[in-house]
Amino acid sequence: MSTAATDLGPSDSIAVKKAGGIGRSARWTLFALLAPGTAWLLVFIAVPLGFTLAMSVWKSTILGTVPAFQFGNYIEALTTPLYRDLLFKTVRIGVVTTVLSLLTSYPIAYCLAMQSGQRKAVLLLLLFLPFWTSYVVRTFVWLPILGRTGAVNQFLMTLGIIHEPLPWLLYNEGAIYLGLVYVYTLFMTLPIYLAIEKIDPRLIEAAADLGAKPRWVFLRIILPLSWPGVLSGSLMVFLLAVSAYVTPQLLGGPSGIMFSNMIADQFLSNNNWAFGAALSIVLSAVVLLILIVAGRWVGVHQVFAGGRT
Numbered sequence: 001m002s003t004a005a006t007d008l009g010p011s012d013s014i015a016v017k018k019a020g021g022i023g024r025s026a027r028w029t030l031f032a033l034l035a036p037g038t039a040w041l042l043v044f045i046a047v048p049l050g051f052t053l054a055m056s057v058w059k060s061t062i063l064g065t066v067p068a069f070q071f072g073n074y075i076e077a078l079t080t081p082l083y084r085d086l087l088f089k090t091v092r093i094g095v096v097t098t099v100l101s102l103l104t105s106y107p108i109a110y111c112l113a114m115q116s117g118q119r120k121a122v123l124l125l126l127l128f129l130p131f132w133t134s135y136v137v138r139t140f141v142w143l144p145i146l147g148r149t150g151a152v153n154q155f156l157m158t159l160g161i162i163h164e165p166l167p168w169l170l171y172n173e174g175a176i177y178l179g180l181v182y183v184y185t186l187f188m189t190l191p192i193y194l195a196i197e198k199i200d201p202r203l204i205e206a207a208a209d210l211g212a213k214p215r216w217v218f219l220r221i222i223l224p225l226s227w228p229g230v231l232s233g234s235l236m237v238f239l240l241a242v243s244a245y246v247t248p249q250l251l252g253g254p255s256g257i258m259f260s261n262m263i264a265d266q267f268l269s270n271n272n273w274a275f276g277a278a279l280s281i282v283l284s285a286v287v288l289l290i291l292i293v294a295g296r297w298v299g300v301h302q303v304f305a306g307g308r309t
Contacts, residue, residue: 056277073278090259094242095181101188109192153229171253179247188233195229
């Protein structure tokens with residue numbers, strides 16, 4: 001036995017036992033706090049994802065889906081031009097929707113953050129008000145607006161700008177962008193607004209006192225400090241856009257089909273659950289790879305930006 005251990009008196013031994021008891025109590029408290037969330041993630045995310053992964057290597061027949069380990073579903077999904085091109089199209093729509101949402105939402109978030117008092121409360125209420133309505137209803141509303149007999153065509157014909165309805169306002173990729181940006185505006189605006197609102201006004205006042213022009217105040221202070229909100233909003237909008245189903249179905253028409261619509265068709269129409277599961281895993285893997293690459297690029301970019309400052 002070591003000399004340090006033999007030098008411990010009765011009071012020291014009691015203190016050690018109490019410290020051990022406190023450590024065990026803290027561990028049990030931490031476990032109790034983490035258990036509900038962990039169980040939720042396990043039951044509703046890990047288990048379904050594992051089942052989907054397992055079913056993706058099965059085989060669907062006229063008698064149903066049978067366990068048969070094979071990679072034919074993945075080979076078909078990655079080598080067939082239809083699915084490959086549709087995957088690239090879906091990623092492109094997700095990226096463009098994210099960029100358009102950012103360009104639309106940042107000015108809104110900036111204007112909201114610059115307001116104060118009752119005016120800010122009213123503007124925030126107006127921002128949230130459309131999102132109290134169902135997602136499907138907010139998508140449907142574009143049909144009577146952009147349709148051949150919709151409000152836009154009727155307005156242009158009344159002014160004499162056109163003499164017959166414009167057929168290209170609906171059922172194309174442009175209509176998908178419009179619908180996705182509209183329904184996902186809040187997911188981009190809110191994180192940016194919260195990030196801008198946390199900026200200390202004294203930094204902006206100090207820059208103005210030192211003679212900085214407004215554009216440099218924005219580029220050197222506001223934009224860098226609101227960057228976490230931009231990243232958070234962009235991540236949410238991109239994930240929602242690449243998995244969109246209702247908006248492409250309603251506004252895109254046959255030319256607006258996205259990867260999620262193809263996955264749904266495999267489960268609902270073709271009864272090919274194994275291939276639908278493989279398409280789901282492929283889409284998830286591609287999106288995860290894009291997020292990893294984007295995350296690494298953002299990290300390197302911030303390192304170089306920090307080095308220049």
